[in-house]
Amino acid sequence: MKVLSRIVIAFLAVLLVATTFATTSQAASYKPKAGDILITSKKVTGAPFLGHAAIVTDDGRVAHISGPGAKPIVRTWASWKKDYPKIRVVRHKDANIAKKAGKYARTKIVPQKASYAIYPTLLSTGTQYCSKLVFQAYYFGNGKKNQF
Template sequence: MKRPLKTTMLFFTTLILIFAFNVSTSHANVQEDEYLLEQEKQEKIFQEIIESVPNGTYSGNDITTNALDPSSYNPQAGDILYTPSTQCNDDNRETCKGITGHVGIVNPSTGTVTHIQAPGYLPKSISLNSWFTKYPKTVVVRHKNSTKASNAAKWAYDYYIWGDGAEKTYKVTIDQDLTKTLSLNTTYCSLIVWQAYYYGAGQKLSLNIPVMPVLFVNYAPYHDMYVLMKIGY
């Protein structure tokens, strides 16, 4: 009699595990669908916002010589660079899922940008010339407080280029408490910018989980920031 009992218990245990897995998978699919809908909504808002944003240029020459021309981008530490120029710009939802768009933060030297490109990459500091070559369409978001912006830029550069975050790999994580993500061995582009302002400038940016790159543009007024210009449009 013991054998059939064990077999029955094993059968029901298997059923429970299958049910739990299906519920978990279903919940994950619902989360993904909700996120994609929210992303589409935010991208529509973004399109409306940039219609009134002034056009700017980046010549790729000595950045200090561009200050006299109001339309030329004269970078400042802490500037957030948002671009839709990624592998997801064809808006094909069957092949392009997850976070679309990309962001980086201008370093204190104003000559480089801290960012992490995609899965398989580590955090990196690239020149502005490289950024605009790779991402021809870019929207510049600037903080009204230059001290906070500079502190955020310094934190991102110190931590992700020379510090403990230099070896972190790319992976989008979902955690309601973004402060906990600093202890992970992974990061993603918009998380770097969020952490830079939180740990470097003491400012908690109220953005969705995970952080959508486009929200730095859409929510700029709520964070004492403004959209300076759009380049390459």
């Protein structure tokens, strides 16, 4: 039950953040933009949950953590699209904030190589999961905590 409540808390936090963003559906002509949040309903390998989230970095790649036993990584857009062909894109209204979030994910979160674990502490950096990585990129990435 504790795990379920932690998941619900994390999900609600991501929804709260998403209210500041414009949402668009994935189209064949979609071009990744720094800070875009990518959400898919496809289950990640080994994870007990459905769905996955990632963020487009400032260099056009994708930062994410794929599940139990994984560490945060950055991969190419082409490889992401191949594994997750059906996605939902959430784009921040302010391109500068979005770019800073994408850069933060690439330069600060991924290099930490945190272990995958789901805990309700969204601000701790010792462990990561997919939506927490996205949340922290925006929370810490713009230089002003909690300024989405």
